[in-house]
Amino acid sequence: xxxxxxxxxxxxxxxxxxxxxxxxxxxxxxxxxxxxxxxxxxxxxxxxxxxxxxxxxxxxxxxxxxxxxxxxxxxxxxxxxxxxxxxxxxxxxxxxxxxxxxxxxxxxxxxxxxxxxxxxxxxxxxxxxxxxxxxxxxxxxxxxxxxxxxxxxxxxxxxxxxxxxxxxxxxxxxxxxxxxxxxxxxxxxxxxxxxxxxxxxxxxxxxxxxxxxxxxxxxxxxxxxxxxxxxxxxxxxxxxxxxxxxxxxxxxxxxxxxxxxxxxxxxxxxxxxxxxxxxxxxxxxxxxxxxxxxxxxxxxxxxxx
Numbered sequence: 001x002x003x004x005x006x007x008x009x010x011x012x013x014x015x016x017x018x019x020x021x022x023x024x025x026x027x028x029x030x031x032x033x034x035x036x037x038x039x040x041x042x043x044x045x046x047x048x049x050x051x052x053x054x055x056x057x058x059x060x061x062x063x064x065x066x067x068x069x070x071x072x073x074x075x076x077x078x079x080x081x082x083x084x085x086x087x088x089x090x091x092x093x094x095x096x097x098x099x100x101x102x103x104x105x106x107x108x109x110x111x112x113x114x115x116x117x118x119x120x121x122x123x124x125x126x127x128x129x130x131x132x133x134x135x136x137x138x139x140x141x142x143x144x145x146x147x148x149x150x151x152x153x154x155x156x157x158x159x160x161x162x163x164x165x166x167x168x169x170x171x172x173x174x175x176x177x178x179x180x181x182x183x184x185x186x187x188x189x190x191x192x193x194x195x196x197x198x199x200x201x202x203x204x205x206x207x208x209x210x211x212x213x214x215x216x217x218x219x220x221x222x223x224x225x226x227x228x229x230x231x232x233x234x235x236x237x238x239x240x241x242x243x244x245x246x247x248x249x250x251x252x253x254x255x256x257x258x259x260x261x262x263x264x265x266x267x268x269x270x271x272x273x274x275x276x277x278x279x280x281x282x283x284x285x286x287x288x289x290x291x292x293x294x295x296x297x298x299x300x301x302x303x304x305x
Contacts, residue, residue, distance in 0.1 A: 038209040041193060055169070056094060178205050
């Protein structure tokens with residue numbers, strides 16, 4: 001059992017996921033992205049004169065792809081493998097169907113927890129930003145850092161250029177999402193588009209090295225806001241905008257004051273094999289292997305198409 005002083009600290013997701021997969025029998029730990037230097041693009045104009053683009057790793061709900069959302073187990077078939085683009089002037093049903101989100105604690109029904117489109121629209125109405133871009137952008141959760149930088153990031157940049165995006169807010173969900181969005185943030189900054197990440201995996205984002213990071217100590221999958229809490233949605237998004245506009249240099253992290261619970265013991269649940277029975281570990285190993293094979297087949301099919 002973790003000590004209360006340890007639970008008061010942000011979860012070490014790099015260590016947790018390494019130990020989890022070692023415990024499942026995978027002997028080669030994943031190597032997370034890490035850079036010593038971080039690009040930083042200053043704002044070209046005030047936010048109230050800027051077009052803002054949102055980048056999500058959530059996926060549009062597709063009934064044909066099986067269970068997704070609240071109560072659903074991980075479903076590799078629901079993942080997407082190419083960046084997508086959808087209009088911001090209508091409602092969308094986006095789900096967080098990732099293997100690494102906190103299914104025990106995260107709210108899986110209120111999309112405002114992971115996709116702050118409504119908060120962004122209210123920020124436009126309040127005059128904090130000029131407008132949202134015509135579209136928002138979906139970034140795949142890709143373990144291949146090279147693929148994210150060489151394939152996905154250039155596609156997202158082209159989409160943003162077409163929409164005349166000035167600044168971007170990036171919202172990840174699972175551990176690999178946080179890495180993918182961090183790599184995208186670096187790529188966009190090098191192209192001159194200032195970014196801010198609204199994330200919950202502090203160690204992964206800071207290990208990679210990003211220009212601006214709003215850290216919310218909330219369960220993975222709910223980094224944008226508290227569930228069913230309009231005030232938290234607006235307050236957190238406004239904090240991200242403040243950081244976007246006022247950060248003086250790269251690797252600037254601001255911690256959100258949002259608190260998930262006065263009892264921090266929820267943090268000990270994530271990828272904790274000590275809390276599982278031996279038969280559960282065997283089941284998780286089988287599920288992980290099945291998910292790996294399914295994801296590989298879908299990725300090959302996607303590339304072939």
